[in-house]
Amino acid sequence: MKVRIEEKNKATILHCEGSLDANTVSEFKKETVRLLDEGSVKFIIDGSRLDFVDSMGLGSLISLLRKAKQQNGDVMVVNLTNDVKTIFEITRLNKLFRVFENIDDACKAFGK
Amino acid sequence: MMPARRLASDMKKLPYEIDFKIAGDTHYVAFLRSVLTSISNEVGEDNFSDEIKRKCGLALVEAVNNAVHHAHKGDIYKPVGIKISVTVDEVEIIVIDYGKGFELHLAKLPDLQMVHGRGLYIIQSLMDEVSYKKGTDYNTMVLKCVKSKKIDLKP
Numbered sequence: 593m594k595v596r597i598e599e600k601n602k603a604t605i606l607h608c609e610g611s612l613d614a615n616t617v618s619e620f621k622k623e624t625v626r627l628l629d630e631g632s633v634k635f636i637i638d639g640s641r642l643d644f645v646d647s648m649g650l651g652s653l654i655s656l657l658r659k660a661k662q663q664n665g666d667v668m669v670v671n672l673t674n675d676v677k678t679i680f681e682i683t684r685l686n687k688l689f690r691v692f693e694n695i696d697d698a699c700k701a702f703g704k
Numbered sequence: 705m706m707p708a709r710r711l712a713s714d715m716k717k718l719p720y721e722i723d724f725k726i727a728g729d730t731h732y733v734a735f736l737r738s739v740l741t742s743i744s745n746e747v748g749e750d751n752f753s754d755e756i757k758r759k760c761g762l763a764l765v766e767a768v769n770n771a772v773h774h775a776h777k778g779d780i781y782k783p784v785g786i787k788i789s790v791t792v793d794e795v796e797i798i799v800i801d802y803g804k805g806f807e808l809h810l811a812k813l814p815d816l817q818m819v820h821g822r823g824l825y826i827i828q829s830l831m832d833e834v835s836y837k838k839g840t841d842y843n844t845m846v847l848k849c850v851k852s853k854k855i856d857l858k859p
Contacts, residue, residue, distance in 0.1 A: 611733065611734065613733040614765070615731055644733075646765050646766060646769060647766055647820075647822040651819040651820055654816075679762065682826060682829050682830075684813060685816065
């Protein structure tokens with residue numbers, strides 16, 4: 593999975609492309625731990641090009657959320673593809689994560 | 705311009721079966737998804753729809769995750785056996801592990817904050833039938849997805 597990082601309005605946007613799964617979670621975790629260590633606590637996961645997430649991928653997102661919240665931050669999720677949205681609904685993680693339709697709305701939510 | 709379609713005569717007739725073993729390292733996910741895409745290309749979308757492919761893809765990945773990380777406790781030298789059958793009525797996926805086995809139960813979702821523990825619930829939510837048989841030398845998980853039945857994915 594490729595991750596492109598963008599800073600916007602004091603939030604760190606992770607533009608994810610590909611699959612977040614048992615094969616790719618370790619790299620995702622490494623990257624997010626680095627960002628947390630550098631002081632990022634507000635994350636926006638852009639899922640517009642994320643075509644597959646398995647339970648281990650979900651676990652890595654939850655782990656990021658827990659660490660961000662420990663530092664008074666948060667993780668928002670935007671632009672989920674239908675398949676990923678479905679897995680969020682099946683596992684009810686759409687109740688844990690704040691899900692937005694676009695990045696601007698997520699940024700505004702951080703600003704509140 | 706209409707997209708090109710494979711000729712019906714090119715497509716493999718049903719039943720279609722493939723079986724293989726994979727090594728237990730974690731580079732299997734993309735491979736497994738591509739196997740299902742290949743099967744779809746072979747038998748045609750009428751016999752293996754995109755929706756069925758997506759559900760079976762995730763269920764298969766979760767079942768293999770379970771075999772590698774739980775049954776085999778991450779031992780990459782233990783292979784995982786996989787068999788996928790497509791018939792007129794259903795898709796059957798068999799995943800064989802060589803671990804100690806476990807007692808299949810009706811899975812519940814863990815607490816939302818829990819990092820682990822969703823795999824079996826996801827499999828049971830996506831598939832029409834799930835069984836697991838513990839054996840002397842290996843254990844067999846069988847997943848079935850009925851094609852004619854419209855499955856409601858909403859929890």
